[in-house]
Amino acid sequence: MRPAVVLLSGGLDSATCLAWARREGFAAHALTVDYGQRHAIEVTRAAEVARRLGAASHRIVGIDLTFLAGSALTDRTVGVPKSRGTTDIGSGIPTTYVPARNTVLLALALAWSESLGGRDLVIGVNAVDYSGYPDCRPEFLRAFAAVAGCATKAGAEGGAWRIHAPLLQLSKAEIVRRAVAWDVPYTLTVSCYDPAVSGESCGACDACLLRARGFLEAGVQDEAPGR
Amino acid sequence: MRPAVVLLSGGLDSATCLAWARREGFAAHALTVDYGQRHAIEVTRAAEVARRLGAASHRIVGIDLTFLAGSALTDRTVGVPKSRGTTDIGSGIPTTYVPARNTVLLALALAWSESLGGRDLVIGVNAVDYSGYPDCRPEFLRAFAAVAGCATKAGAEGGAWRIHAPLLQLSKAEIVRRAVAWDVPYTLTVSCYDPAVSGESCGACDACLLRARGFLEAGVQDEAPGR
Numbered sequence: 001m002r003p004a005v006v007l008l009s010g011g012l013d014s015a016t017c018l019a020w021a022r023r024e025g026f027a028a029h030a031l032t033v034d035y036g037q038r039h040a041i042e043v044t045r046a047a048e049v050a051r052r053l054g055a056a057s058h059r060i061v062g063i064d065l066t067f068l069a070g071s072a073l074t075d076r077t078v079g080v081p082k083s084r085g086t087t088d089i090g091s092g093i094p095t096t097y098v099p100a101r102n103t104v105l106l107a108l109a110l111a112w113s114e115s116l117g118g119r120d121l122v123i124g125v126n127a128v129d130y131s132g133y134p135d136c137r138p139e140f141l142r143a144f145a146a147v148a149g150c151a152t153k154a155g156a157e158g159g160a161w162r163i164h165a166p167l168l169q170l171s172k173a174e175i176v177r178r179a180v181a182w183d184v185p186y187t188l189t190v191s192c193y194d195p196a197v198s199g200e201s202c203g204a205c206d207a208c209l210l211r212a213r214g215f216l217e218a219g220v221q222d223e224a225p226g227r
Numbered sequence: 228m229r230p231a232v233v234l235l236s237g238g239l240d241s242a243t244c245l246a247w248a249r250r251e252g253f254a255a256h257a258l259t260v261d262y263g264q265r266h267a268i269e270v271t272r273a274a275e276v277a278r279r280l281g282a283a284s285h286r287i288v289g290i291d292l293t294f295l296a297g298s299a300l301t302d303r304t305v306g307v308p309k310s311r312g313t314t315d316i317g318s319g320i321p322t323t324y325v326p327a328r329n330t331v332l333l334a335l336a337l338a339w340s341e342s343l344g345g346r347d348l349v350i351g352v353n354a355v356d357y358s359g360y361p362d363c364r365p366e367f368l369r370a371f372a373a374v375a376g377c378a379t380k381a382g383a384e385g386g387a388w389r390i391h392a393p394l395l396q397l398s399k400a401e402i403v404r405r406a407v408a409w410d411v412p413y414t415l416t417v418s419c420y421d422p423a424v425s426g427e428s429c430g431a432c433d434a435c436l437l438r439a440r441g442f443l444e445a446g447v448q449d450e451a452p453g454r
Binding site (some may be wrong): 059061062063064065067068069070071093097098099100101102103104106107108110111112114115116134135137139140143144146147148149150151152153155156 | 286288289290291292294295296297298320324325326327328329330331333334335337338339341342343361362364366367370371373374375376377378379380382383
């Protein structure tokens with residue numbers, strides 16, 4: 001089985017990506033980056049999700065990004081925006097954007113993948129029901145694939161890298177339907193940017209609103225705790 | 228003064244880049260990544276070099292990459308190659324290659340730079356007297372600049388990023404001459420991949436051999452301890 005590194009935050013989207021990678025026949029190595037995010041409960045849930053979905057291995061890499069000023073996810077002096085209308089989400093880049101976060105995450109995935117002898121990375125970015133982050137766009141993924149191709153030993157020897165983003169063109173409702181169909185333990189996943197220490201979701205941040213709308217449109221009852 | 232993030236390992240090349248950035252008029256923010264490298268003495272020296280060269284700030288970010296198998300710099304079971312002829316250096320990718328290391332370093336520099344409101348990164352890669360690493364090549368730098376342009380808020384708003392590699396086309400002797408001319412405290416810098424705990428260089432790894440040849444060709448006595 002070919003190895004793929006799957007970025008697994010502990011949220012619904014990345015868990016669904018892990019299930020996708022398993023269905024595609026990859027030996028799926030899950031990578032969780034503990035970067036000091038406000039929603040650290042994600043990290044502990046990720047380990048359980050990886051186990052349940054049959055990841056070949058799961059690794060948690062710690063890197064303290066809390067020095068990145070101005071992001072609501074890493075800078076405790078910036079509040080998470082609440083109760084925006086879902087029509088406002090995606091218009092402009094919100095304060096929950098973490099500078100260059102997906103570049104850092106993919107760089108680490110690339111490093112691990114190369115040491116595993118793989119050529120496949122999987123990331124749960126989405127360009128439809130998303131929060132307006134620049135590093136969730138198709139052009140970003142294409143540019144990163146080009147970097148992977150020349151940054152690595154395998155690339156220098158002529159190999160191409162594949163950056164899989166199986167959720168890229170799906171609505172949140174379509175992601176929910178796939179998660180259910182693929183037995184993703186979604187009740188363990190945490191989408192909230194600002195959960196209680198217990199893991200309970202705030203219900204009002206962009207991520208909570210998008211998740212709620214997705215489950216509603218999919219006709220699925222979200223049975224994660226705190227909903 | 229425009230802010231630039233300078234990757235500062237504590238070696239001669241990155242110290243010379245920091246001096247370059249200061250001379251170019253940047254507010255130079257030095258970033259040292261402590262990734263579990265074998266030559267950890269670099270990290271402590273980097274702080275002193277940053278102070279001496281007038282960095283606007285210096286930040287050490289810890290990230291444990293020792294799980295990356297197969298690299299002599301992060302995997303303690305792999306030895307650092309010694310006493311290769313300098314003509315062999317650069318022919319093929321040596322075991323001191325750390326998978327995707329420069330991608331990880333530039334990603335972190337990009338993240339910090341964006342949070343500082345900057346658009347300039349400085350990295351001391353070299354394509355002449357180098358060790359054959361794929362992520363020291365001009366095509367890698369161009370590809371990363373394209374990633375920076377679409378991964379970030381500034382990029383999404385139309386700004387271009389500049390990845391400066393002022394040593395790219397210099398020989399090691401030319402780097403030594405600039406270091407001397409620009410008052411780089413080179414005796415504090417550590418180039419060795421496998422130094423003693425005291426900081427003394429091994430004198431036989433590729434980095435030591437390239438440094439020795441550079442000083443010799445520049446006609447400068449290397450007065451760093453242990454030489």
